[in-house]
Amino acid sequence: MYTIDLNCDIGEGYGHYKLGNDAEIMNYVTSVNIACGFHGGDPRIMRETVLLAINKNIAIGAHPGLPDLNGFGRREININPEEAYDLVIYQIGALQGFITAEGGVMQHVKPHGALYNMAAKNKQLAEAIAKAIYKVNNELILFGLAGSALIEAGKKFGLQTAAEAFSDRTYMCDGSLASRYEVNSVLSDKKAAAKQAIRIVKEGKIKSNEGLDIDIKADTICLHGDGENALAIAREISVSLVENGITIRNFLQNRK
Numbered sequence: 001m002y003t004i005d006l007n008c009d010i011g012e013g014y015g016h017y018k019l020g021n022d023a024e025i026m027n028y029v030t031s032v033n034i035a036c037g038f039h040g041g042d043p044r045i046m047r048e049t050v051l052l053a054i055n056k057n058i059a060i061g062a063h064p065g066l067p068d069l070n071g072f073g074r075r076e077i078n079i080n081p082e083e084a085y086d087l088v089i090y091q092i093g094a095l096q097g098f099i100t101a102e103g104g105v106m107q108h109v110k111p112h113g114a115l116y117n118m119a120a121k122n123k124q125l126a127e128a129i130a131k132a133i134y135k136v137n138n139e140l141i142l143f144g145l146a147g148s149a150l151i152e153a154g155k156k157f158g159l160q161t162a163a164e165a166f167s168d169r170t171y172m173c174d175g176s177l178a179s180r181y182e183v184n185s186v187l188s189d190k191k192a193a194a195k196q197a198i199r200i201v202k203e204g205k206i207k208s209n210e211g212l213d214i215d216i217k218a219d220t221i222c223l224h225g226d227g228e229n230a231l232a233i234a235r236e237i238s239v240s241l242v243e244n245g246i247t248i249r250n251f252l253q254n255r256k
Contacts, residue, residue, distance in 0.1 A: 001245075001247060002201050002202060002244075002245060002246040002247065003246070003247045003248075003249060004062075004201050004219070004221055004240065004241065004246055004247075005030050005031050005059075005162065005218065005219060005220035005221070005222075005248070005249065005250050005251060006028070006029045006030050006031070006204075006220070006221055006223065006241070006246060006248050007029055007030070007031040007032065007033060007110070007143070007164075007220050007221070007222050008025050008026075008028075008029045008031075008032055008033070008113070008222065008223055008224065008234070009032075009033045009035070009063055009110075009112065009222070009224060009225065009226075010022040010026070010032050010033065010034060010035070010049055010225055010226045011032075011034040011035045011041045011045050011046060011048075011049035011063075012035045012039070012040030012041060012063075012072075012226065013040065013041070013042075013104055014040055014041065014042055014045070014046055014069060015042060019040065020224050020226040021225065021230070021231060022049060022052060022104045022224035022225065023052060024231050025225040025231065025234055026052065026053065026056045026058050026229065027056075028223075028234040028235055028237070028238035029058065029223070029238070029248075030058065030059060030248055030249055030250040030253070031058065031059040031060075031061060031107060031108065031220065031250045031251075032049075032053050032058050032059070032060060032061065033061045033062070033063035033108075033110045033112070033143070034046060034049050034050065034053070034060060034061065034062065034063055034095055035065065035112070036062055036064050036065070036091035036092070036094050036095045037093060037094060038064065038065045038066060038067045038068070038069075038073065039065030039066060039067075039068060039069065039071075039072055039073025039074075039086065039112050040065070040069070040072060040151060040169055042096075044125050046094070046095060046098050047095060047101075048101070048116045049240060050095070050099055050104060051102055052177070053104070054102055054103070057249035058222065058250075059107040059108070059251065059252050059253075060095075060099060060104055060105070060106055060107055061106065061107055061108035061109055061110050061141075061143065062091060062092045062095045062096070062106060062108075062109045062110075063109075063110055063111075063112045063222070064087065064088045064090075064091035064092065064109065064112060064115065064211075065091075065111070065112030065113050065114075065115050066087075066112075066113065066114055066115050067087065068114075073112050073113035073114060073115065074113040074114050074180060075114055076103075076113070076114045076118060076199060077124075077155045081124045081125055081127070081128035082128065083196045084115070084119075084125050084128040084129055084132070085128040085129070085131060086132075087135050088109070088111070088128075088129050088133065089132045089135070089136055092106075092109060092132070092133070092136050092137075092140075093136070096136075101232070101255065102144075104253070106137070106140060107140070107141060107250065107251060107252050108140055108141035108142065108143050108162065108231035108251070109133050109140050109141075109142055109143065110142075110144075110164070110202045111129060111144070111150070112144035115129075115147060116144070116145065116150070117148065117176075117177065119144070119148075119150045120144065120148035120149060120150050120173070120176065121148065121149055121176070123149045123152075123153065125159070126144075126148070126149040126150040126152070126153035127153040127156065129142075129150065129152045129153065130137035130142060130150070130153035130157045130159060130229060131155075131157055133147065133157075133159060134157040134158065134159055138157075138158065138159065139160075140159065140160075141159070141160045141161065141162050141251055142159045142160070142161050142162070143161075143162045143164050143220060144163070144164060144254045145163075145164055145175075145176070145177070146163035146164060146165050146175070146216050146217055147163070147175050147216070147217075148175075148220050151163055154236055159188075161219075162217070162218055162219040162220045162251065163218050163219050163220070164220050164221070164222055165200045165206065165216050165218035165220075165221050165222070166221070166222050166223075167193045167194070167196055167197035167200070167221050167222065167223050167233075167237050168186060168187045168188075168196075168223050168227070168233060168249070169185065169186060169187065169189070169222075170184055170185055170186070170187065170204055170208075170209050170223055171207075171208045171209065171214065171216075171222075172208055172209060172210070173208040173209075173210045173212050173214060174256070175216065178209055184209065186227065187233075188227065188228070188229055188233075190232050190233040190235075190236035190237075191236065193223070193233050193236065193237055194233075194236045194237045194239075194240035195240075195242075197223075197237050197240070197241060198240060198241060198244050198246070200216055200218050200221060201218070201221070201241070201246050202244070202246070203248070204216060204217055204218075213245050219251075221237075223255060
């Protein structure tokens with residue numbers, strides 16, 4: 001039997017600015033990564049998003065990013081491991097406060113944007129992030145790019161890890177994500193995104209931008225909720241996975 005977790009980054013608006021349709025996206029995923037205020041999100045949005053996830057029975061994760069609201073956390077900042085450690089603890093703690101207040105449970109932590117991509121390659125940064133998560137709660141699951149330094153760091157600290165692949169992003173031949181500044185880095189066609197997701201689960205393969213098949217082992221697949229066709233893509237992926245005999249469920253459900 002094929003089983004996969006389907007996750008999405010949400011709660012990324014700020015103040016009067018709304019990003020994505022979180023309530024609708026949650027109908028198609030099993031886990032969500034909630035922004036913690038550095039790249040997006042604010043206290044009201046965090047609380048409302050936590051409540052929404054609890055009411056929809058969706059597993060909640062913290063989505064800590066670099067302190068870069070203007071760049072949406074997608075611009076690299078030259079932070080050192082100690083700074084990464086501090087900002088991850090700070091953001092997990094902020095979201096945990098709302099989760100505890102509303103009677104929920106935090107399932108995982110998934111770094112956002114540039115922090116995620118930097119930690120995928122930088123061992124010291126990855127270990128600082130993993131250590132921060134472990135120190136806060138060693139039962140939290142670390143979501144990281146499949147085959148990356150972040151996954152290795154999580155294992156080193158004894159954390160449960162979830163290797164992540166992307167249904168709506170394209171890859172380079174080394175297994176890294178194509179830069180968002182490059183053409184064709186994002187899949188906007190819902191059929192193509194669904195096909196990629198199915199192949200990841202059933203074959204453990206993905207085609208790189210160079211046209212080469214690369215191996216990829218995924219425990220969770222990410223789709224993004226902030227694109228122009230986000231809802232249509234999310235619906236297509238979710239329905240297609242089920243139609244192809246793939247069960248979608250989160251890690252808390254697997255523990256029951």
